[in-house]
Amino acid sequence: MTHFLTRRLLIALLVAFTVSIVGFALLRLSGDLAAVLAGEDASAEDIARIARQYGLDRPFYVQYFDWLFNALRGDLGNSLFTHESVWEMITSRLGVTVTLAFASLFFGLLIAIPLGVLAAVRANTWVDRGSLFVAVMGQATPNFWLALILIYVFGVWWRGATVLGVRLAEIKIFGVQLSGLPISGGDSWLHFVMPVITLATFVMPAVMRITRTGMMEVLSSDYVRTARAKGLSPTKVLFKHSLRNAILPVVSLAAVQLGFLMSGSVIVESIFALNGVGYLAFQSIIRIDFPVVQSILVILACSYILLTLFADMINAKLDPRVRLE
């Protein structure tokens, strides 16, 4: 186990280091940052002045190591536009994004895992086909579009609509009036409802499919047949013997999805005006505020690496075969 752990940790560190170089390089080498910052009508002197001011005239590796050593000391530099510390800009907004990502993952799993299990147990029936259809639909829905539809439905249509004589605006779910759902910005948990629906729809399909595949495999295995033959109750076979093994790939996928959700939050936060890291990333990208952009990029990459490392450790704990590989 220790051998497995140190090996994984070393690889993770190496990957993190490489990703930080790649992320840094992509921003520097895809265009002349100083020229973009200076604008279209800038003279050559202006561009040179800006390059000097931001240290962009130095060789690439000097810029990188300068940034890296400062970053390791916890100094990510300052924003070119607000002059605030990048570290503070990011950490003050991290809560919103992390809440959004975890809530979306949670609700995505809450729907997808039972649906996947059900599809596997009732394989090749209308239940199976129905849940596959839901997955295909979820996969095909552009999340920026879903977000706008939600805003339209709850913001406009719902207020005036009646179904069978009941005014929809008066319907309450868990004491919350749906028509009262805020469609943008704010701190209360209500502001997270629509963003979470949007992102959970994005999480669901892949999780559902992988749960179904895993369950199908496990259900047709010898040990499950033995467990059934012993006369164990179907529920016990399903939950104690099958799900535990089928859930392994879901753990890895969930970690990957969490990483995607951080990226997906760029769109959702921008549409719903949630002041999180995603929205900050979007604003900074538009303003070519590269100290902020490169820091967010590297932080997201590192959090992805940490998450997959964590998932590997959970898998190693659940399944000895992983450890011995």
Next chain:
Amino acid sequence: MTDVTHHMPEPKIVTSAELDTLAPSPRELMRRRARSHAGLIIGMTIIALFLIVAIFAGVLAPHDPYAQTLSNRLADPIWGPKGNWQHILGTDALGRDVLSRLMYGARLSLYISFTAAVIAAVIGVTLGVTGGYFGGKTDAFVVYIINVKLALPVFLVALSIAAITGGTVTVLILLLGFLTWDRYAIVTRSLTQQMRDQEFILSSLAAGASHLRIIFRDILPNLMNHIIIIVSLDMAVIILIEAALSFLGLGIRPPTPSWGLMVSEARAVMFFKPHLIMIPGIAIFILVMAINMAGDGIRDVTAPEGRG
């Protein structure tokens, strides 16, 4: 097969047509599975329709997608109170015909997603097969590159580079091609690993074939079905990413007709003209769904063991 001959009363000459009914070839079995696979047929039909519209947009589109008629802005679609056959899906905020823009948008979406998916396939398959075939240190290096790629936040990187370079179609194609090759590499690597020690490869080696020849003659043909499946899934992903980039204003630039851009342009009027965001969104939805259905279908038909 032995059963069948056993029950035959006496040996007789069988025609090739009869042989087919006795023992269907794998290809025939595949064809039968394809014909009875509803998802594959529906998906393929929809893709074919979109392709026809995309290829013949110049002929089929009722209007010039760029032509603005400021006196006829936000015209109702045919089902609206003032709808007419002149503009079946109405006009947008600049008086441009929505149907024509939608048709040219199909061309753009399919063109970008297909070329980018091919670039991704070339990169991913090269890496995957190299790692899977040679193993050892080469493989470790390939796995390492895949891990680095997986850790890169694709959407953020795409947004940043599109912002710095200015999103032209070529930039977007290269960008999306270079950002989505991981699935090809992962799948072809493990398939090549499984194939490497099989007899047909070993016999080629024993016969003195070079590694390159084995890869091109023995391995790649066997990977083709899987690669086609991933191309389809990848195209679906790319269409969604391109639409999102354009929606955020960093992908395709106006006035080019792109579906994501059409949704974005309709945002300002979405509360009183909701059909303007619905129409391009539904187009993306249907095309992506059809591609996924076709991809799932091809997998069920060619490699049923990989269903998931």
